[in-house]
Amino acid sequence: MQGLTDKNSRPMEVVNYRQLKEEIEKLKKEKNAVILAHYYQRPEIQDIADFVGDSLELARKATEVDTEIIVFCGVHFMGETAKVLNPSKKVLLPEPKAGCAMADMATKEEVLKLKEKYPNAWVVSYVNTTAEVKTISDICCTSANAVRIIEKIPSEEIIFVPDKGLAYHVSKKVKGKKIIPFEGFCPDHYLFTKNMLLKLKEKYPNAPVGVHPETPPEVQDMADFVGSTSQLLKWATSDQLDAQEVIIITEIGLKYQMEKINPKRKYIFPTPEEGVGYLFCAQMKSVSLEKVYETLKEEKNEITLPSEVIEKAYKPIKRMLELS
Ligand code: SF4
Structure with a gap:
């Protein structure tokens, strides 16, 4: 990385975050760029983002962007979704190796095999899938709208790809439909166990428990x-919730937003201090301010997809946005 030094010509590594943030702001204006970040990103990345959200919110935001460049602080499938929704924009991923282990579990070939086995079923793909898998999906969903989407679609049989945790949540909520889950899972959420939750509940007996549907069924229950x-x-920060402390089982990055929105409440996330280890997505955390700066400066790490993939993957995402 050339050029970014402080006034004493110290190298990049020792230039403080404030300067780095200022440089990123400058570059954003110069290059007509916007920064989108997922809630699981590091706090300093959330702070420089123009918009912070979950997968659904970010997909929506990606359709409204009017800048030349989108810097997407998240994992690969999210950048792909932004590209599919904005094919004419330059979508840059600050850490191109940041993938989603769950998304990588479902290949197009395996999903096609399931389709052969259940020819009448609709393929509903969680947005955490590759663009390739989206090309053979009937509709996409996120964890925020999965129940609503499955209730609304006309098929009685659903091949749900790739998250078996979310498939369990949906099958509990939606009556009269057969959910055929793909055997994928999020290694971070799915490794959280019932015993870990019992430990937290014992320590905080008055705290209500909120969990993400990527956790195992016994934790959801x-x-x-x-x-x-x-x-x-929304739930954990609401004034309607009668609790001084709340246990939250999802990626630690969300704690930062919760504390920002409602600092009066205590948010208990899985951490070593609580005796249960972090629930932490290393891929999400691999994006740093330095990488955002370099990526934007050099306009590198661009997401490219064949036009045929963009065209086909667009349909299930568009259907989802219309239905949700
Ligand atoms: S938390 Fe899990 S599902 Fe989310 S990006 Fe990381 S590996 Fe993928």
Whole structure:
């Protein structure tokens, strides 16, 4: 990285965050760029973003963007979704190796095999899938709208790709439909166990429990509230919730927004201090301010997709946005 030094010509590594943020702001204006960030990003990334949201909110935002460049602080499938929704824009991913282990579990070939087995079923793809898998999907969904989408679509049989945790949540909520889950899962959320939650509940007996539907069924069954990232944010920070402390089982990044929105409440997330280890997505956390700066400065790490993939993957995403 050339050029970014402080007034004493110290190298980039020792230039403080404030300067780095100022440089990023300058570049954003010069290059007509917008920064979108997922709630699981580091706090300093959330702070420089023009918009912070969950997968659904970010997909919506990506359709409204009128800048030349979108810097997407998230994992690969999110950048792909932004590209599919904005094919004429330059979508840059500050850490091109940041993938989603769950999205990578479902390949197009495996989903096609399931389609052969259940020819009448609709393929509903969680937005955490590759653009390739989206090309053979009937509709997409996020954890925020999965129940609503599945209730609304005309098919009685649903192949749900790739998250079996979210498939469990949906099958509990939607009556009269057969959900055929793909065997995928989020390694971060799905490794959280019932015993870990029991430990937290014992320590905080008065705290209601909110969990993300990517957690295992037995954890979901113990919760007072099961909801997507944005739904958990709303529930846990609401003045209607009669609690001084609340246990939240999802990625630690969301804590920052909760504390910003309602600092009067205590948010208990899985951490080593609580004796249960972090629920932490290393891929999401691999994006840093330095990487955002370099990516924007050099306009590198652009997401490119074949036009045929963009065209086909657009249909299920558009259907989702219309139905939700
Ligand atoms: S938290 Fe899980 S589902 Fe979300 S990006 Fe990370 S690996 Fe993928």
